Amino acid sequence: MDFRLSDEQLQIKTMVREFGESEIKPHLSEWDEAQHFPVDTFKRAGELGLLGVTLPEEYGGAGLSYVDYVNVIEELGVVDSGFGLSVAAHNSLGSGHIYIAGNAEQKKKWLSKLTSGEWIGAWGLTEPGSGSDAGGLRTTAVKDGDDWVLNGTKNFITNATYANISVVLAVNDKNAKRGVTAFAIEMDRPGIRAGKKENKLGMRVSDTAELILEDCRVPQENVLGVIGDGFVDAMRVLDGGRISIGALSVGIARGAYEAARDYAKQRTAFGKPIADFQAIQFMLADMATEIEAARLLCWQAATVKDAGERVTQFSAMAKLYASEVAVRATEKCVQIFGGYGFIKEFPAEKFYRDVKLCTIGEGTSEIQRMVIARNLLAEAQRA
Template sequence: MTAVERELPTDEAHDLLDLVRQLADERLRPLVDDHEQKAVFPREVFAELGAAGLLGLPYPEQHGGGGQPYTVYLQVLEELAAAWGTIGLGVSVHTLACYPVAEFGTDAQRERWLPGMLGGDQLGAYCLSETGSGSDAAALRTRAVRDGDEYVVTGSKAWITHGGVADFYELMVRTGDDGPRGISCLLADAGAPGLSVAAPERKMGFRSSQTAQVLLDGVRLDADRLIGAEGTGFNIALSALDSGRLGIAACAVGIAQAALDAAVEYARERRQFGQRIIDHQGLQFMLADMATQVAAARELMLAAARRRDAGQKFGTQAAMAKLFATDACMKVTTDAVQVLGGAGYVEDFPVERWFREAKVLQIVEGTNQVQRLVVGRSLARGPQAAPR
């Protein structure tokens, strides 16, 4: 990946990015083609990232996190995704799965669970979607019934990243009436009796990232695994997604940057009609548009992250960043395939993989149509709610 001029606040952050680039070159890029081709989940790589302290970067050091601002964490994700999309996405999803306990758990719950979640030994999954409730998340049907000091959970969750390989699952379940106010959040260990996983999905891209349905057949969870109060789960879910969407934006920027770099390198070397193809104005313009899209996506993502780090509202800005960055990633990877021509369509070059991976980023953690709804509704609420 071309060295990007980074906005980093401390020498420690610069050292962190240097470490991530070294890991990407030495451990990620040599493995990605084989794992993606065979659809093998790289659990050993996540263990290495955990040992390096990269699975809890934006959370407090007192609970085992890295204490890094979101502006730094997102640039780490970008570097990881540029080297191997599955790794960037996996770190983002794990960070999302830790969020309910970190932000809404009691002090006792944080002390009990966060060190394991953030310390690198565990991997998490975030379970909101169901087969009948994707964008309409408030329509979820998985139910948890209180039985003495336990909840009994029955239902299923769909499209779960790390389904079957996670150590813990953050479950959004229905404990009350229909609608968002009847939803609660429960923490389940992977080994809970009655929790099982269906066969992994066969996907267009991110093939080494395991995605599967999580099946819940009378799973009994102690009542102290309720995160927040009953009925607050939907608010927890939406709050988590505001941050999670920035993670997806970072992955999109990383993949788009990698595709741009590959296209520029190829265009400098490939000769047609007696000159390098990058010297043809038509292709120069295409590359210039690609570079502009990547740079604009990065700046929009970091602007939202700065608001988050400053304690300001950032949900609308996160929706904008996710929308713009993932659409840009789809366009840039498509154009990268075009620049390489036939070479871009075969697996010998990674641009075809980035093209396949870009598509799902427009779908996960809220489709881009949902992001437009979020932004549009903020405008409809009036000037004080509109993004600035």
Template sequence: MDFEFSEEHKIFQRTAAQFAQKEIAPLGAEYDEKEEYPRQVIIKAGELGFLGIPYPEQYGGTGPDTIALCLFVEEVSKADAGIGSGLVVQNTVGTSPVFNFGSEDMKQRYLVPAIKGEFVGCFCLTEPNVGSDVSSIEMMAKEDGDSYILNGSKLFVSNGLMADYAIVAARTEKGKKHEGMTLFLVDTQSPGLTRKGLKKLGIRAQDIAEFSFEDCRVPKENLLGELGKGFYHLMSTVQKTRIIVGAASVGLAKAAFDTALRYAKERRQFGQPIGKFQGIQFMMADMAMEIELASLLVYKAAWMNDRGEKCIKEASMAKLNASEMVNRVVYKALQIHGGYGYMREYPLERYFRDARIMEIFEGTSEIQRVIIARELGL
């Protein structure tokens, strides 16, 4: 048993940290305020090879390597969770269905430019009436000659406004739940597709949109995977994505912890640094312990995934534990700052807002508990 990262992973982590602190951290507060995504970050990440971590070299990638992807996500989320989220989508659900289920032509036309940072991808699943119950999607795709006609709406589409293409889950057969769903790749400039941005509590730099499809025509060659097997295609990818969200939670928690630790050493009250008071020490000790525990779960699940092992339970545990942990950590970090933590000139209130989504997207905490219980045989 070895708890050390390989030398290659250590070098990669240092490189990712340098990129994140140079290219992302200085933009976090500004783009949170603007509620815009700095697309130049995706372009830069592509130039440096950070968008091909899960993919083989033949497409311009450097992987596949789940541990490296977790290290990257942890560092960019530590720099800013909102901007980091856009890079997470580009490395996961915005590209993985093309790699896993697309034709070679689709990989060359969409995956390769996405890995370079020239294209941005997004994933359209959630609907106004459909959230956790993925098999109940209502959006229809009707066959029409050499095309499918898409009608319906999608919500909470990450990278939605800046996306050049969208991976869309639609129902190709009524009356069937799991069996009637199919995945399509849709050019976002297609006639019949309109988009609008959504206002959010946190990760405000992240671009999240609502999509409306009205008689949007998609060529049959843009079908991803097998007809009617979209639900199963999706389920084959969520294991890794949940691990990645766990890594993002760890990164954000470390940002809050580091800020609180520095403040506890510098802020003086009653003639000494507040970090000398046992009440603050206990909070910092609990935060450090929780981050370490969550990190161990995340990287164990990543290690299992890289070995090709089934880790549905471990992935859900990693996501659940880390996402709830980061909310506890940022709460305490803000409390240590007192009134200053509540002010927008300090990053704590941004961390506080950003953390909340971690328990919601990529499967809520409640859904993770359902999955874990099922994997236990209950």
């Protein structure tokens, strides 16, 4: 077992960090304040291979491993987790569903546009009345001749305002055990549009909006996977997506830790740097230790996924632990900054606002615990 990264992996991390430092960080407070999603910078991420990290080269992807993807998302999270969230939703949700469930023709048609950044992808499962209880979705898909007609509203959809294509989950048979189907819908089709853009606590650089379907007519060739298997495929998509939320959490926690450490070394009280006080040192020690443990869980889940094995339990563990570590780390960061931790000119408050989404998006901490427990108990039953 070797936890060291290869030279190539370290280079990728450096490249992403430099991209973030030069093209995101200088604009961050302005974008955060205005809730501005930087489309051009997002597309530039496509030029660097960050919008198709794990997809094969035949679709324009970078052909890297899920471990590499975890490292990319962590680095983006250090600089701005909102931008990282949009990149993660594009990679592991929108493109991820097309890659997992799409046929050869669909992949050829859509994925190269998504990996290059020419197109932006979104993924709509959540609805106003169903989030954790994702199976309670109400959007309908009714067969009409060779087409499907979709009606419903999706809620809290990352990238919805700017997406060129959205994967939408809809009920095609409310009486069937497997009655949910996935559709890839180009956003210039009549009947689909982005709705209200949310005004958020954090992750404000990421776009979050409704996705509204009103008699949206979609041809059969836009059905992703087997009719009725959409929900099962969506859970597989989330298995991968949750690892990226874990990685994003590690990035936020690391950003908060690095800011707190540097501040503690230069801020003085009672005639010495506050880093000399054991109370501050213990906070830094706890932050750093938990970050290492969280990253190892993300790498473990990514390694299992790279091996093609079932990753549900490991991805839920990585997401649960990393997101809760990150919440604790950002809280300590604000504490170490003291009053300045409350002030927008300093970095601590933004980490504190951004991080909370990580315990909610792609399944809350409670849902992760349910998934983990269900898997553990099923495993015990089989033994």
